[in-house]
Amino acid sequence: MFASLSERLQEVFASIGRESRLTPEAVETALREIRMALLEADVNFKVVKAFVDRVRDRAVDREVLDSLTPTQQVVAIVRDELRALLGDGPTGLSVSSQRPQVVLLLGLQGAGKTTTTVKLAHWLKQQGRHPIVVSTDVRRPAAIEQLSVLASDAGVRVHESSADTAVVARAEGAVTTGREMGFDVVLVDTAGRLHIDDDLMAELEAIKSSLAPSDLLYVADAMTGQDAIKSAGEFNRRLDISGVVLSKMDGDARGGAALSVVSVVGVPVTFIGDGERIEDLQPFHPDRLVSRMLGMGDVLSLVEKAEQAVSQEDAARLEKRIRRNQLTLQDMRDQLASVSKMGPLEKLTELIPGMNQTASQLPDGAEVNPRALKQTMAIIDSMTRRERTHHQIIDGSRRRRIARGSGTTVQEVNRLLKQFMDMRKMLRAVGGVSRSRRKKGGRRRLPTGMRFPMG
Amino acid sequence: MPAETLDALEELLIEADVGVAATNRLIEAVRGRADDGDLRALVRDELLALLEARPASPSPDVSPRVVLVVGVNGTGKTTTVGRLARLLTSEGKQPVICAADTFRAAAVEQLEVWAGRVNADFIRATTGSDPAAVVFDAVSSGKAKGRDVVLVDTAGRLHTRANLMAELDKIRRVAGRVVAGAPHETLLVLDATVGQNGLPQARAFLETAGVTGIVLTKLDGTAKGGIAVAITAELGVPIRYVGVGEQIDDLLPFSAEDYVDALFEPVW
Structure with a gap:
């Protein structure tokens, strides 16, 4: 089966060692994987050739960002080059005075x-x-x-x-x-x-x-x-x-x-x-295609973490809350808002290391659709600040008010609360996995892009 | 063997959409035998051996024989059904055409035109109805009339759409209830322009619809449909027919020799 580029690169670099600088040999190995992944993604042979050459030039030159491992550096270069190729020009129809x-x-x-x-x-x-x-x-x-x-x-x-x-x-x-x-x-x-x-x-x-x-x-x-x-x-x-x-x-x-x-x-x-x-x-949206083509959503999130200090803090805070099982409805809403701006929702669980198996344990009907997402956000928006941080206080009367405020039904509010509590349970399990891994091999944190599966 | 020649060969196969894995396998197969002659001839033989070693089309004693035509959107299924009917009538056989595409707007009307052109029985459903029901009607009708x-x-x-794939399974079961062993042949229609996604497509249709053969359409363009080679190599599903033009007679039984020759032909 198709192994995503991120997985392949991680394998390549795992054999080199975490602390090492980017050696020319490591770059070549990585470039072979990149070439393969692009060809399997149906990028034209000649385009791949030129692309790989460009990545090689930059990978050998590029200044080393201190917080990044070689994997992330190469992936960042690949991502940048792909974005540059796809451009960020205007999409949609052209603006024309022609009528009709x-x-x-x-x-x-x-x-x-x-x-x-x-x-x-x-x-x-x-x-x-x-x-x-x-x-x-x-x-x-x-x-x-x-x-x-x-x-x-x-x-x-x-x-x-x-x-x-x-x-x-x-x-x-x-x-x-x-x-x-x-x-x-x-x-x-x-x-x-x-x-x-x-x-x-x-x-x-x-x-x-x-x-x-x-x-x-x-x-x-x-x-x-x-x-x-x-x-x-x-x-x-x-x-x-x-x-x-x-x-x-x-x-x-x-x-x-x-x-x-x-x-x-x-x-x-x-x-x-x-x-x-x-x-x-x-x-x-070029970015969505970039991550799709390379199957590297998780790595993109990691790279973004390295590059955006602010969201790194957010992620750290979120991670801490998850570990302490203090996740709130407000956190959920924040994440949903960023999720709704992102790519195919079904893929979101892939962003979280160790989450692929967990995803299969989600209840049936957890398939995501944008309307449900909007509705969920509306429900949370109709809560008071205190309700969002202390979901325990949401009683029957509050639920009725929230349902009215969000144009939903009490059943839908109930369903959301149940999902939220299930999620807390599930995330606690994931947090446990990460902890045990941390003992064995180095620091491992949840990426910035910590996303929630949502139905 | 000069690496340059191998590179050129690799480029040729990859640009024909054969894919990295199958291309590497082919190149490995000829690498050691460089001195035995022309590299191209060696690869040609490898390809021919691969494409010709294929199970024959199942020919059951029962009648009518039921042929199911499946595939992703826009590969040319409806046109292929019309042309298969033409092939059959030209052999003196009497086909029944069953329009079980109850989803796409005007798909039934499109097929009806084809049925009229080849003068075949036509069993239609109304848009939005259960496709398995119309298959039941068509197979029953074919059986009753001795088609x-x-x-x-x-x-x-x-x-990737699980519920739609499950629908195919239902169609198969319903057909099998009317005629033993039906469907006897399930053809996956593959657009020659498709890239590496052809392989997961074939795998999925093989698993849920028991595909027994491939129809490679739109070979009259510049695309070579090389992923079909990878599919045959990986999944053992043979190519049965090729579509080579816009006319009603432009569906031909697959010839491995012609195909491989075309693969090596320079594009434009």
């Missing part, structure tokens, strides 16, 4: 263009925009109908034009309708096509020159392998795409293709699709 |  603003979605067959079109329309509506969608896929059977069904489920207006079978005419019709009826964005779904299909690529060029879209979004499957740069590269060469939408990120693919596309084709990732529901489209 | 094969198109599902 025209957005073209294109890509290979089966990448997820139609689904993405409707998800994007939904996202735009959330932003207060007024989108209309149109399908120009006159080739795949029932493709037009697929868009219509999805759009009407999502309450999104579709430009229907059974008469127009010519692709460009359909798209133009949608723009005209959009302008006349006051829609401010037209999303044009196109047929899937191979980048080497000259006729069909020419068709896209025709649509582009007729509509002058502000955004040309290339929809790419997150599971794509080494071919990603060839296909995206050719689409970009002919059409000058403005951004990439990475679809199907809810699977367990590492999504390294995104890195290849960004670094070779030079086009930013703008959105990711991470589920089958209409809401499952988000503007892209 | 040769029932082709079942299923909804695309990511292999």
Whole structure:
């Protein structure tokens, strides 16, 4: 099975010894592991080569931060380089004065263009925009109908034009309708096509020159392998795409293709699709992809601890409370707030050393969804300061008040309190593990990113 | 053997998505035999031996034979079902097409068009209904009418979604209740552009859906679908068909020789 890069690096450096400085040999061993992990994450062969060379240059040069072990230094360099590659430019749609603003979605067959079109329309509506969608896929059977069904489920207006079978005419019709009826964005779904299909690529060029879209979004499957740069590269060469939408990120693919596309084709990732529901489209966050690709959430947390003294203090305080079993509802709320800003919640337990086994002991239904998280925070927000630090005092009358205040029910408040107490119990067990490890081998602390599993 | 040549070979295999582990295994296999001739020929032989040593398609005595088509979203399952039906009718067989994708909008309509093109029986479900129920209907109908094969198109599902994977298990049990041993073949449709995630996909579908073969689609692009080699090497699941174009006849029985030759062909 896939061993995460962090685990591999930790193994490599464990054999070197904790106190040693970074030797060239150690760097080479680490670089081999990095190369392997990136290739297994589907980063393009050539990109990996260049990347590893850059990390080598910096690893040999870099000043040694005194509180860090070699593992963390190398990981920090890798993280920085990945972040630099992915960039932190604006994501989402471009800002355009064009009315209606025209957005073209294109890509290979089966990448997820139609689904993405409707998800994007939904996202735009959330932003207060007024989108209309149109399908120009006159080739795949029932493709037009697929868009219509999805759009009407999502309450999104579709430009229907059974008469127009010519692709460009359909798209133009949608723009005209959009302008006349006051829609401010037209999303044009196109047929899937191979980048080497000259006729069909020419068709896209025709649509582009007729509509002058502000955004040309290339929809790419997150599971794509080494071919990603060839296909995206050719689409970009002919059409000058403005951004990439990475679809199907809810699977367990590492999504390294995104890195290849960004670094070779030079086009930013703008959105990711991470589920089958209409809401499952988000503007892209490079950091999340970085930790996902390398499976190194825990190490990232450790590095952040070294770099951020303040949160280190917080972490130390939190750790102490856990050890003394003094965890409060306020701590829980603080952590949930940071959790909600973070990546895939199911992965959170992985951040905590020794927590993987504990996670399987969580009650069923502990699967995390963002709405539940919000609700949990609302419940805690409706408590008084004293209630948050002394959960024992929350009696029936207080529970009713809290439920009213948070728009939930007493049952939900009860459930939260029970989870909180279970968590205290569980964390006490984890704390015990850490203590016994500490006796055996050196100092071991919970990382800054100490997170709570939450249902 | 010159290290440079080995490096070039490694690059070729990795860029074809064969993956680090399988690539290393192939290179180890030829490393010692450098002097015996052309390196490429050696690797070619290794690959051929691997891809040809595969279990034949199960051919039970029962009728109808039930073929389940599974895979993640967007790999080309529905199109593959249409083309499999075409292959069968061109052999003079009578297939039943079963549209068990009750999730994706208009998936049933898409398949209905294919069924019309090849003039096959078509059993449909309404969107949102239980896919196992329509499979039951289709297999029963095929049995009653004495059809040769029932082709079942299923909804695309990511292999990490446990409840959706469990649904496949239910479909299998229901099919087996109507015809002994059904489904007799379960084909995993794999997009040639897929990278290393193809392996966990295949593993998951093998475990929950008992995959017996792979259909490698979209080979007419620049992708080589090398992860299928890793899947055959690691899990012993053979490649059965390849999709090589957009036309209805563009599904071919897999030929190891053609595939390996294409693997070594320069891209563009």
